[in-house]
Structures are given as structure tokens and as C-alpha cells.
Amino acid sequence: MYAAVMHDFGGPEVIGWEMVPTPRPGPHDVLVQVHAVTVNRTLDIKVRQGAYAKRPVLPHVLGVDPSGVVVETGAEVSDFKPGDPVAVSSRIRYEPEDVPRMLGVDLWGGYAEYVCVPAASAFPLPAGLDFATASIAIRHVPQAFHMLETKAKLQPGEWVLVMGASGGLGSASVQVARHLGARVIVAAGADERVSAAMALGGEFGINYRSQDLHAEVMRITGNAGVDVVCENISDPVLFPAAFKSLRRFGRLVSVGTHGGGIVPLDVAFLYLNQLTIMGSTGQTPDDIRKGIELAASGKFRPLIGCVLPLYQVREGHVLADGNDVLGKVVLDPRARPNGAAQSLRS
Template structure:
């Protein structure tokens, strides 16, 4: 079968596409014939050795897929050969086959396409875990989403609205912000032109934001934190802007707020049953049309370097996916 391989750490142009042997599932695993896979920012980090975990070389990046169960390992009872599924894999997804832990492989209703499912697993899994399990976002509260036009950002906007929150989308251009409004954002901040703290305070009548969803980090974190409400929750999701920020600890003291880490990869490995419950709701919302993954562009596996370069250009709205 064909797979994108990282054989040494480096930029996307170093990735190669090769024919490799078909996969064999272990205990509690299934092999999935991949029909579509989603590209996420962590994929650009893992190939450079900069992510929280590193697979053994050589490996395929790609942490979320949708496809058809090809073979089933020992001890798997809720899945069978031929099932349509969606799965979070951590890595391995940019290939024609991938092994998935059965605890993080979920049946896919006929009404949801492989492309839609492959754009959902990591982004909606992360954002739902962040907003529901970690922040306990309530109806009527205000949610500020940084990097709002990206994959996890667009998911956070829709989940925030589904939970009854008022959503402020923050992004770097008016084009991105108009896009965020089209998928449900109530208010917007262009943080390339406006002061993030000042505008967030103004849009909440000086009260501050109840929950901040931050996959961006860098210079945006401190001004956003300064705009948090009393007993607010600041969700640390990632550092797409580059630098990991250093936070003055007097700010959470003065605000009475919580700084909460969000790592979906660790969550689904440590709490698979809670993750499965989350996806029951996510899939239900997908079927009902309450949420929908936003697909920016589709590529084939041979275009992996081009796709990753486009993702890191900060011009992507929604998700890039690979179809196989």
C-alpha cells in the first residue's frame, strides 16, 4: 500500500511517498482502508521532531482518518470488516491503510461523507473536550476563539454556539472574520489591526470573556488573558503562532481565573470512555446539521508538501484533507 513517510526530521519537502507492506492489526486494533484524512497543525510539527510525542522512524504523519474497516484484531467486538468508520490515530493517517486503536474508532452513519468525517475527528474532538470537559462552558457565557478561522477554531465556534454561548472570533484578516461570521460567530476582532485586550473588554461591556480558546499562543496570549472575566477559564490548546508564551502569574491571581491545558491526544488515550461519549454527541450534531466541518481544499497524498506549506501560510480557512 502507498504511504507518505517521514524518514528523517525536516520540512515537508523531505517527505516521500512509497509503497510499503500492508498492515496487520494487534490486540484491540483494526486496520482501516483510508478514504480521507485530515491535515492538522501538529502534523507539521511531528515531522520536524517538535511535537509532544514522536513515533519511531520511519512513520506517516496524519492523526485523523475516515474509511472502511479492512481487518479486525483480537478482542475487538464493536467493529467488523466493511464498517464505515472515523478514527483518531495520532499518526499514520497519510496512507492507504492505517492501524487504529479500536477504542478510538467510531462507526460512521451513512449520511456523513468520508471527507466530512476526516475533517472532524481531531478538530471537533479537541474543541469539544476543551469546551465541555475542561472549561465546562455554559449557555449565556462568552467565548473568545483565537485563530478562529482555522480547523480547531471553526470547530470551537460551532460547538460554542451549539452550547448556547456568545462567540467572539479573533483572527488576522477581515476575510477570515467574515468567514467566521458565516459559520456562527456573533462578534469579531481583527487582531492584526485592533488591540485584542481592549476590543475583547469592549465587546463584553467591560466584564471580560468567560472562556478563552487559544490554539495560537505567542504574543496573543497575554493580552487575551488580560481580558478574561472573573473566574474565567483560559484554554491552552496550542502554539500555532510559534513561541510558547511566558505568563505573568499575577494575572490568574488577580482575575481569580484558571489556566487549563488541553491535549486531546493524551485525553483519548487516558479516558477512552469519556472520549467515546463525546463523539456520540459530535456525530449526533453532524447528522442533525448542527455542526459541520469546513473543508478548505482537497489534495492527494503526492501533494503532501504543497498541502502542508499552504497550511503553514496562515491562509487556510477550515480544514485541508487528503483523499485516497
Template sequence: MHAWLCSNPVGVEALTWSELPTPTPKEGEVLIEIKAASLNFPDLLIVQNKYQMKPPLPFIPGSEFSGVVQALGPGVTQLQVGQHVVCMPGVGGFATHAVVPAAQCLPLPAGFSHEDAAAFVMIYATSHHALVDRAQLKAGETVLVLGAAGGVGTAAIQIAKNLGARVIAAASSDSKCALCRSIGADETINYSQQNLREALKALTGGKGPEVIYDPVGGDLAEPAFRSIAWRGRYLVVGFASGTIPSLPLNLVLLRGASVVGVSLGECAKREPQAYAKMMAELVDWYLQGKIKPVIDRTLPMTELPAAYAHMGARSVRGKLVLVNA
């Protein structure tokens, strides 16, 4: 097998495309021939030693991938050799093969492409957990999605619209705003040219959005929160800006608002039955055509550094996917 190996997490430049022995699955594990893997923001942070999860060195980055089961370890009965699956083990995806726990594999139904599957789990599960479970979003409510043209942002737009909400998508360019409108956003704000608070005031008649979905953090957090509606819910999804913001707690009091943490990994670990039910609903929505990953481009697995550079330049619309020939 071949894989992108990280022996020293000092940045993308330290990754090497290496030939390694193909592993043999142990008890409860399966060997996957990887067909496609997507690039998520944590995949960039982890090779820079900036992510909360720090795997033992050396490791293979790549949190999310799809492929075909090649071999079963002892005790695996829920999967079969030749079955198409998607996995999100956190590492191991930027390779030709990976061994993962069988319990972390979701079988793919017919009609679910490997490229879409590789770009699916993290963004849709995060957004569903955030909007449905944590925010209890209701039809007719208004959602502000920050960083709306990114992977989780595009997923949040589609899920919110599927739930009957009004979506205001905020992004950093006119072209990104156009993408958001093409997948269902009702209104858009280009926050590189418009004042976020003034635009929100105009679009909501001064009321503000009931739900704010924030995977960005940084300088946008406080002006967004100052615009939140009474009893609003502010979803802390991530910090793609690289800066963890500080919110004055008096704003929480004055707005009667909730600041709500969104942790997909902890949800999957602590509430496996709820997580499985959520994934089943998301797969059903995909098969019905209600949601579909926005894929910026696909690249050969060997071009991972170019994919990282594209992500680092913040020019990605939706998801980047790497494929093995």
C-alpha cells in the same frame, strides 16, 4: 499500499511517497482502506521533530483519517469487514492503507461523509472537551476564540453557539473574520488591524470574556488574558504560533481567574467512558446539522507537500483534507 514515509524528521521535504507491503492486522487490530485524511497542526510539527510525541523511525504521518474496514485481526468482534469508520491513532493516515487498534475506530453512521469524518474528531473533540468539560461554559457567557478561522477555532465557534454562548472570534484578516461570522460568530476582531484589548473592552462593556479559547499562544496570550472577566477561564489548547507564552501569575490572582489545560489525548486515555459519551454527542449534533467541519479544500493524497505548504503559509480556513481516488 503507498504511503508518505518519514525516515528523517527534518521537515516536509524529507517525506517520500513510497510503495510498502500492505500490513496484516494482528490481534485486536483492523486493516483500513483509507478514503480521506485531514491535516492537523501536530502533523506539521511531527515531521519537523517538534512535537511531544516522537514515533520510532521510519513512520507515516497523519493523525486522523476515515476509511473502510478491509480485514479483521484475531479477537475483533465490534467491527465488520466493509464497515465505514473514522480513526485518530496519531500516525499512519497519509497512506492508502493503515493497521490500527480496533478500539480506536469509531463506526460512521449513514450520512456521514468520509471527508467530513476525516476532519471531525480532533477539532470537535478538542473543542467540546475544552468548552463543555474544562470550562463548564454556560449559556449567556461570552467566549473569545483566538485563531478562530482555523480547524479547532471554527469547531469552537460552532460548539459555543450550540451551547448558547456569545462568541467573539479573533482572526488575522478580514476574510477570516467573515468566515467566522458565516458560521455563527456574533462579533469579530481582526487582530492584525485592531488592538485586541481595546476591541474586547468595547465589545464587552469593559467586563471581558468569561472564557478564552486559545490554540495560538505567542504574543496574543497576555493581552487576551489581561482582558478576561472576573472568575474567567483561560483554556490552553495549543501553540500554533510556535511560541509558548509566559503569563504573569499576578494577573491570575487579580482576576480570580483559572488557567485550564486542555489535553484531548490524555482525556481519551484516562477517561475513556467520558470520551465515548462526548463523541456520541458530537456525532448526534453532526447528524442534526448543528455542527459541520469547515473544509478549506480537498487534495489528492499524493499532493501532501502542497497541503503542508498551504498550512505553513497560515492561509487555511478550517481543515485541509487529502483523499485517495
């Protein structure tokens, strides 16, 4: 099979397009022909750069969120058959008691024509759900459910401020928050990004590069502040303004450090208002199922910036890393350099 293989850490040029052996499924595995996989700024670009907390063993294949069609099953697999459409969880367990390993970080991922995973890590896709949407949904919607429903315990009618609201996780969080019945304020760094997030369910929008974030939140909420801040930037200027926008007993839930990761904290404001700050990286199989159901129902609409053949992965990384597209970069491994690209779902 062809795969996008990295042999070193560095810029996009360290990824090569080359032939590697096609994996064979073990007794409990499924072999999936990948139809879509996305470019993620942390779990693809930072891993490629060698800047992620864990460095993979080289050579390595990235790709944490592949979706596609089962083409072969192991002898002990009964839940899937060839031809079944699936999306693959990034958290891989070979035994139920195992500490999960990350697809595309600890294990070769979905930047390839085929990926082999335990059947327990594959989730069936309903008819009519395209693969690009499925890959984005399984990557971001379960995380959004876990952040907002499980961690922050967001309630109907509560105010939530979603930072980076046009990004992959941010746009999923907007839609999950709206699904949970919250009143949603979207915040992003450009007018077109605010507009895109508003179209996904935001009730009010703030451009935090041209407007005073805290002042706008107070104006919108009648000086009450928000109950929950969904924060995935960790910018040293924006984080304090978002944090200051919480009302008494408010909750800030954070995952992501695109803005730097080191931020000042007003501890007096924290304890005087009995606020809670929590981190979230987890998700459960139930979160994944809810995410797929939300996408299949049409209540989750992904922001897709562009779809490229996998052999143009270097260009995809440049676009995603430079924030040059509004929405996710999706890669399709089925297209060959000398062949015509195929549709996202056949």
C-alpha cells in the same frame, strides 16, 4: 499498499510516495481503507520537522485522523464488519489499562491506503456523513468539547472569546460553544478569516491584527469582559490581550503554541480577579461520540481549504504550513498518480 513515508526530519521533501507492506489485523483489530486524512500543523508538520516534543522512530507514516471503510476485521471483533464506515481516534490503546499512544506519532498513521488499529479506537459513522468532515470532526470537535464543556465548564449565556477562530480547533470551538448556548466572540488575523468564523456561529468578530483585541472585547461586552477565553495560539502579544479580556472569576483554557508558546503573564491581574488558567489536550470516547453526532446533525460544518490526493502530500504540507488556505487541507489516499481522483465518499 502505497503510503507517504518519511525517512528523515526536515521539509516536505523528506516525505516519499512508496510501496510498503499492507498491515494485517490482529484478533482485536480492524483494517481500514483510508478515504480521508488531514494535514495538522502540530501533529503532522511539526512532527515531520522534528520539532514536536516526541520524535517518531524512522521510517514513519504521519496522519492522526483517518476515516474510511473497514475492509477486514480480526477474529475477536464483533462490533464492525467489512463495509462499515468509521473514523479513527488518534489515541490508540491495545489494552484498556495501556497509556494511549498517538496514531501518526508513536505509531504509523493514516497517510496510507490502509491503516490497522484496535477496534476500540474506531468509531462508527452515521449514514450521510462524508469522510472529509468525519476526519476533521474526530480531530477537533472532541478537543473543543473537552476544552469548553469539561475543563472550562462553559454555561449557557456566558461570553466566550475564541482565538484563532478560523483554524481547525478554533472553528470547531466556535461551533461547540454555540451548541452549548454561549455568546461567541470570534477573533482571527484577517478579515476573511473573521468572516468565515462568523458564518459558523460567531455573534461578534474581531480582527486582532488590525483592531485592539482587549478594547473590542470590552466594547462588545459593555466592559464586563468574557467568562471564558479559548486560546490556542500562545502569541506573546495576543495572549496578554486575551487574558486581560477575562472578567472576574474567568477561565482561560489553552492548547496550542503556533504563535511561539512563551508568553508574558500579568500575575497581579490573575490573582486579584481570581482567574483560572488551564491546559487541555485530552478527550474521552464520549467527547468523540458527541463530536460525530454534532457533525452528523449538520451543527458542525468544517472549513475545508482543499482536497488533494495523498501523493501530493508535499504540496499539502506547504499550503498548511504557509497558512495559504482558509480551512483544512484534506488528503485522499485512494487516488493514484496515473489515475483519476475519486469522490470523498463513494
